[in-house]
Amino acid sequence: MSNTSSAARASAENRNSREPASARELTEAQRRAVAELMRVSPVADELGRRFAAAGHELHLVGGSVRDALLGRLGEDLDFATSALPEETQALLQGWAEAIWTTGIEFGTIGATRRGLRLEITTYRAEAYDRVTRNPVVQYGTNLLDDLRRRDFTANAMAVSVPDHRFTDPYGGLTDLAEQTLRTPGTPQESFADDPLRMLRAARFASQLQFSVAPDVVTAMTAMAPDLRRITAERIRDEFTKLMTGADPVAGLRLLVDTGLAEQFLPELSGLRLEIDEHAQHKDVYEHTLTVVRxxxxxxxxxxxxxxxxxxxxxxxxxxxxxxxxxxxxxxxxxxxxxxxxxxxxxxxxxxxxxxxxxxxxxxxxxxxxxxxxxxxxxxxxxxxxxxxxxxxxxxxxxxxxxxxxxxxxxxxxxxxxxxxxxxxxxxxxxxxxxxxxxVRPDLDGNAIMELLGIPPGPLVGQAWRHLKELRLERGPLEHDEAIAELHRWAAERGVTPPA
Known part of the structure; x- marks a missing residue:
């Protein structure tokens, strides 16, 4: 691959040097599996040929490659390309069944084709000022630099289309085999760029049931206050995904242990100090996690x-x-x-x-x-x-x-x-x-107004609620009994029904 950065090459060499034999064997098998998957994915290959004919690279990337390797690829496909957003949009015209450009400011064009949702993003080399909540988007020039800016190594792999070349410069396949979350660069650098990645680590611990590398946990603990830079909406979305994952308790423990919960859900951390009323076998925090399970x-x-x-x-x-x-x-x-x-x-x-x-x-x-x-x-x-x-x-x-x-x-x-x-x-x-x-009162609002000779207003609502209380207390009333109770209630308030 051209324009390979020295940092990317060094990272790849270091990761390959620690790769166990079992992982190397798994690598070859899963490369073939991805190639076979892509071979039977005509939509991706069709799209790849359109980009190649125009002189551009196109790669299936990120969670799509990870999920393909895990055997759980869905209908949403993520791609990275050397083409600029305007060029991508032009290449999709006449081929995609629908196109949307809501993410164009971040270099992303969306499309649908044969039941698949595609998101195609120009290579990125983002710059962050590490103060504001959003990145300053800068387009990159090569795949390796684009993969380096991703959150975790398991999400930093790519498969080119239509030729199905597998790219894994940061040892993501090894980490996938070991079910471990690591960052392509240092976790400190990654989390300083986007603190939401710390919460995403907890989310993946829940969704994928992966463990988090010790150096990543250390950085999460030290940098937890940086999560305050992130909008409530982005935190909410990640937390919701965590809570609906396969094992949310693993993600919740990670939030509490690293101090991330203190930044947006301090009530959870506060439960650790409270012993439950049985005073026997678990504190309220452990009890709560058990209730979730x-x-x-x-x-x-x-x-x-x-x-x-x-x-x-x-x-x-x-x-x-x-x-x-x-x-x-x-x-x-x-x-x-x-x-x-x-x-x-x-x-x-x-x-x-x-x-x-x-x-x-x-x-x-x-x-x-x-x-x-x-x-x-x-x-x-x-x-x-x-x-x-x-x-x-x-x-x-x-x-x-x-x-x-x-x-x-x-x-x-x-x-x-x-x-x-x-x-x-x-x-x-x-x-x-x-x-x-x-459950409703035995007389509705219209009947109440007719029987009491009153217009719409607060008094009708008061009578309705009184009859509902009777309904809850005594069960269904006979019609004449309900009328008698309404008249009794009205008389206590000086309301005289019409003759």
Missing amino acids: NAINLEEGGPDFILRMAALMHDVGKPATKAVGPDGRVSFHHHEVVGARLTRQRMKALRYSKDVINAVTDLVALHLRFYGYGRGEWTDSAVRRYVTDAGDLLPRLHKLTRSDCTTRNRRKAAALAADYDALEERIEQLQAAEDLAK
């Missing part, structure tokens, strides 16, 4: 960010509500109320959508409601309120409540599980009889 095991149909986030945040109110009684037992009264407020504040700061914030916050607020059911104190009214307050979140609340049982006392765990089984059965019985999912 339990919730994942109960998921159906793929990762559920709302459930996982509620599991992560369900006890964040404990530090502020910790109290020690005369008998020395620790309590956290009303921690679910405080936790819901802290959850809302933190997720707003991270710019999550209102719907997601409300769902997670409501689950945190409701997660303790079940406790006490086993003592036989719940009336049908209490069950109705539980279902109504949970609303569409009820299936997630079931999972969260079950996940929160982490005691090692088998008898206690079995009793809690049996109690919740009984509650779910009771909910099903009431739902079958009363359609709890659609």
